[in-house]
Structures are given as C-alpha cells and as structure tokens.
Amino acid sequence: MSTALRPPVHRPARVAYATCRGVEDVEAIPVLAAFARLGVEAEAAYWNDPAVDWAGYDLVLVRSVWDYILYREEFLAWTRRVSALTRLANPARVLERNTDKTYLRGLAEAGLPVVPTLWVAPGGPVDAAAALGAVDWPELVVKPTVSSGARDTVRTADRAAALAQVAALTGAGRTAMVQPYLAMVEDEGETSLLYLGGEFSHAVRRGPMLGGGFADVAREPDADQLALAERVLAASAEPGELLYARVDLVRLPDGSPALIELELTEPRLFLGLCPGGPERLAAAALALLPGKNRPRPGVSPV
DSSP: OOOOOOOOOOOOEEEEEETTTTTTTTHHHHHHHHHHHHHHHEEEEETOEEEEEEOOOOOEEEOOOGGGGGGGGHHHHHHHHHHHHHHEESSSHHHHHHHHHHHHHHHHHHOOOOOOOOOEEEOOOOOOHHHTTTTTSSSEEESSOOSTTTTOOOSOOOOOHHHHHHHHHHHHTTOOEEEEEOOOGGGGGGEEEEEEETTTEEEEOOOOSSSOOOOOOEEOOOOHHHHHHHHHHHHHHHHTOOOOOEEEEEETTTSEEEEEEEEOOSSOOOOOGGGHHHHHHHHHHTTTSSSGGGGTTTTOOO
C-alpha cells in the first residue's frame, strides 16, 4: 500500500462580517459580493450570537455593530474572545480605546487640533455650571462619551437645558462631553476622510446630524485636511494596525481644520461614493491574511 503523502487541501478563506440585529447596513451586501468575487466565503454574523463559531473564520470584520453602545463591556469582552481565536479587524485594543470618546481628550493633550470640549465625569472635579459660564459658545452640544448616531445628544442655546442634560448623563453614571455647535457644518458640512488598509481612499462631504441636512457627496479634501488626518492616524495606531478608519473633520471659526471624531469601530465607509469601494475594502482585508488567503491569481481587487 502506498504511503505517499497526500497533497494539502486548500480551502477558500472564510470571513465573517460582524453586524447586529435590527439595522439596515447598506454596505453589507456589496462587500460580501466583493469577497465572493475574490473567491472568499464571506457571510454576515451577529456579534453577540452565541451560536457562531468565530474560530471557523480566518478574519472577523467588525462593521455595523451599532448596538455596542448599549452593551459596551459585553462587546469588548467579545472582541477579546474573538482575538484569541482568529484575526479581528480592527484589533480589540483599538476598539476598546475608540468606543469611548475620551480618546479625543488624549489627542488634544498630544497637541492635535480637536473641537473644544468640556468633560464632566460622574462625581468628577469639574463644576459644569462654572465651566459653561466660562465659555462664550452661542449653542452647545451635549452628549455622552459612549454614543453613536446622536443618541442621547442635545443641541441647545439654553444653558439650563445643557446643564440638565449633563446632570442626566452623569446621574446615570456616564461621562458627558460639551462642545460648541459649529454652524459652518450647515453650509460646508463635515469632511470625512476614509482610509482602507492604511491608505487614503476617498473623502465625503457629510451633512450635519443636528441641523438642516443635505446629501452626502464625494469631495476632494483640502491639503490641510489631509495633513491633519494623517497626523491623527499616526497618533492613534501603529503602522499597519488599522484595516479601516474614518477621520471626521470640521473647520473652526478661524478656518483651521479640527477633529470632531475618529471612527475606528463601526463607521459607515461610504463605499458607494468610491469607485470600486467594496472591492477595495475586501482586498485590503485579505491583505491581512498572507499566502493562501490572498485574492486568487488573475482576480483584480478593483
């Protein structure tokens, strides 16, 4: 009987697209289709579904996990469990930092231009009334540091209303952040710079969430915006650590760009506004997996 070694069995890479229940993620189907065109088995899975065998995937792509704000500790525990079993993108340590907006305070302390912010922690030393009395912001935005999609966020010119929202948040054991409302977003909008695989991919002009809206459209970032985005990312992650990133910028009254948010957990990537966007994300994801998990020869990523 022959004892010759059998040739190794090569299987397609398997990717999980982590999402949550009760959401409409318009990017999921195009991204899953892009993986399929690259010869990859990809499927959506609920991040908190106990029946999912995460070890059976070569990569778990964290995407529309938008309910994590309700279960942050459980979500972070999940990221650590998955990281022990397979590759998670973005990495667990990045997600832990990025799911609490106090990361903005650290970036500001590092010298990066961030929208001015007052931080009020439960039982902390900051006197919210005195702090608000010391600033001349005509309108205020009050929100918790763990939030998404303007949940529990208030825009008001009424100092008493702002203080009431701060008290409600801190009374519930949450840290509150207070920022000036920048009216320029109603004309210029926010500029979101999207990075895939560590490289700048595209930019989008986004309408304000708390004011009159307009359609999201592709735009070319200005040189100062691109330079700031690069500085923010360099200060926030190690080279090659991020699969995706969205850097949200606004302009301050003096015209200079400032960071309003760095989205490294579950941002919409506006892939539909970038030619070949889903394919770019899929190819960047597979580049994290060497050898057998790269796109098949002859298959173009874009």
